[in-house]
Amino acid sequence: MTTNLMRAVVHEGTAGLGGVRLAEVPVPRPGPGEVLVRLKAAGLNHRDLFIVDSRDPAAPATVLGSDGAGVVVSGSAEVGTEVVINPSLDWAEPDAVPEVPAILGVPTNGTLAEYVVVPAANVVPKPEHLNWTEAAALPLAALTAYRALFTRGGLVAGEHVLLPGIGSGVATFALAMAKAVGATVSVTSRSAEKLARARELGADRAIGSSGDWAADLGAPVDLVVDSIGSATFDACLSVLRSGGRMVTLGATTGPDVELSLRNLFFRQISLLGTSMGSAREFSRMVELVAEHRVQPVVHHVYDLSDGPRALAELASGDQFGKLVVTVG
Template identity: 50%
Template sequence: MRAAIHHGRSGLDGLRVSDAETKQPSPGEIRVRVKTAGLNHRDLFLMKGRRAADAPLILGSDGAGVIDAVGEGVAGLTAGTEVIIHPTIGWDRTEAVPVVPQILGGPTDGTFAETVVIPADNAFRKPTYLTWEEAGVLPLSALTAYRALFTRAQIKAGEHVLIPGIGGGVATCAMLMAQAAGAVVSVTSRSEAKLEEARRYAVRGAFASNGDWNEGLQGEKVDVILDSIGPATFSKYLEVIKPNGRIVSFGASSGDTVEVPLRALFFPQLSWIGTSMGSREEFGEMLRFMEGHAIRPLIDRMYPLDEAPAAFRRMTAGEQFGNIGLCIG
């Protein structure tokens, strides 16, 4: 089979599309013939951290396709079933948070291949209203957004949610989900083109990340901030969040270290909450929520599998608005 394999060098230079062994499912597993898959910044972080001596790895956490083989002991799933893949492995119940969640596509081979073997529990029936392209790019970004908004921030209708750095898959999914839940959404970006695109989705405010946030919000304070950036913007959060507000961090694109004056947290009773990915239980809830509100993930661009390096170059350049995906089968 053909696959996007990382090997031999760190970073994007180590990514090649070549032939790989087609594996058979073990007991409790299924094999999915992948039709579409989605890129995530996690893939870039993995490639950056790998070394030349590391074993070859098929990347990819997101995907959707058709079951073509079933291992012993698997019930309720048969060859020919259309499925969407839940990327987090071994995290079943929401409250049973693992120390470090395991995820498809590192350390186990992932979805950037013509077939992928996964635990049967990680296969969910594909919602019929989604196209294959939408289903393939949805899993990790939508799951991360759902857990951040509903499990961790516990947003309510009428609250004001601020999403700094709009453009990526998680941020755009969160924008649509929060609005569907009755929240008001504002966004920031360094790109005027992305701000203009966000205004098409009836956001309350869309303003420059390096500008005056109070002015951009017209003096209105926010209840929840979804943080994927970290130190580059964190000090601005403390200027625009309401007392009893929640900052939910799920990324660190500008670095890991944030300096916070503690009085700015405890006097206004702020909550700073961490989150990452989500459980199998939440994945099912997320699919039901999206289907109930007919939410479709935004797609920036789809590439054929052989052009996976070009797809990652677009992600590296930060040009996308929505998800970037691969058409495979």
């Protein structure tokens, strides 16, 4: 490094996207047990939008971003190792669930920058079949999808899983992972274009969100993984087989629902919540991606200098898959 400054996408001042800008900030220095990673690419998540909308205008400038991939340049790991960064902090084992998961990026400095410091335990070797933009698309969304499908949802080969609202990073990863292990996958969307794209990626059934899900699917499903919330909750429960499982990991249309407990216990439905995942699950997820050569779906790639514009596109909600920012 020839300078002590780096380029980064930061948030400061005005709440929302109006406070996002490209800036020069000090290059971080790793402490004991940490590594300095020279980032090659960083992925965007809706968490970035939640962060900028909720920050105190008086808070100091902070580097945004949770997802990233790059090369270790110093610290407690072998220099030159190509790595993917696990954004889930201080969570080692699947069952040791923290009260509130700590995630890289705000209040800590994140990955939308030329360098980032993370614990050495939070980097794993990059799958060889992925390029930098694909690798950077993995972390938060793929980890969330993995835990939802396998740790919480217990998905096994031959089962039928439903993914409402296909197009998000989590849903597209869940589609790829479920197909990789031999599951049947159905998806829903309001967009005919997204349904067609899902079929191209291997979805067995792709149905309109406004239709009769039970009739369109033709048979009950074993597992639903839902991030939409109140708008789809009743429909999700209605298509589960008796003894089926529903995993909820988001509430983009609202968190409040009405629930008939009789419907739950007479049909012996398991209703499960999840968010993020542990270091062990992150390693298992990367192993699955490498073994089955899973290809992340990248909607569009931006340069770091266009980071604020990339976040604005993320807010539009029109993308299918991940938005990624390249660095350098």
